[in-house]
Amino acid sequence: MKFIFFLSFTLLFYSSSxxxxxxxxxxxxxxxxxxxxxxxxxxxxxDVLESLKGKVVYVDFWASWCGPCIKEMPESKKVQKLxxxxxxxxxxxxxxxxSFSWKSGLKIININGHHYRxxxxxxxxxxxxxxxxxxxxxxxxxKNSNIFDSKAKCPREDxxxxxxxxxxx
Numbered sequence: 001m002k003f004i005f006f007l008s009f010t011l012l013f014y015s016s017s018x019x020x021x022x023x024x025x026x027x028x029x030x031x032x033x034x035x036x037x038x039x040x041x042x043x044x045x046x047d048v049l050e051s052l053k054g055k056v057v058y059v060d061f062w063a064s065w066c067g068p069c070i071k072e073m074p075e076s077k078k079v080q081k082l083x084x085x086x087x088x089x090x091x092x093x094x095x096x097x098x099s100f101s102w103k104s105g106l107k108i109i110n111i112n113g114h115h116y117r118x119x120x121x122x123x124x125x126x127x128x129x130x131x132x133x134x135x136x137x138x139x140x141x142x143k144n145s146n147i148f149d150s151k152a153k154c155p156r157e158d159x160x161x162x163x164x165x166x167x168x169x
Contacts, residue, residue: 090112
């Protein structure tokens, strides 16, 4: 009887651990999907994450046509200023359909950070994985590129600062 209880407990523990790990990582679909750099290079999202490993990453999904997205950018600049010279990086993933609109939007927002444009299938993978209904949408990644907060606060919310500090620790 004790053995059956132990076995049941062990299976329950491992199945819930596997589920937790799945909730805090990116799917292979997302990791292997394409993103485009400002220079026009096609990269895998995995490569973007690898370049930011060891840093906490605030991910901002936005588009040049999205009024609320553009409105948050000055607030995002303030957050960047607060975390200057720390291990926090800012990743801006544009959902613009074409490169021209995206690059025009970048000139308008004029914000530092890592900028990439998502391919349509990549957008679909993110929408499915995080149940994204609209933009702007935000994530916080820990230093191992795991998902720290899948529904991160927008830059104007005070608790974002605390959440980023918690991710640093």
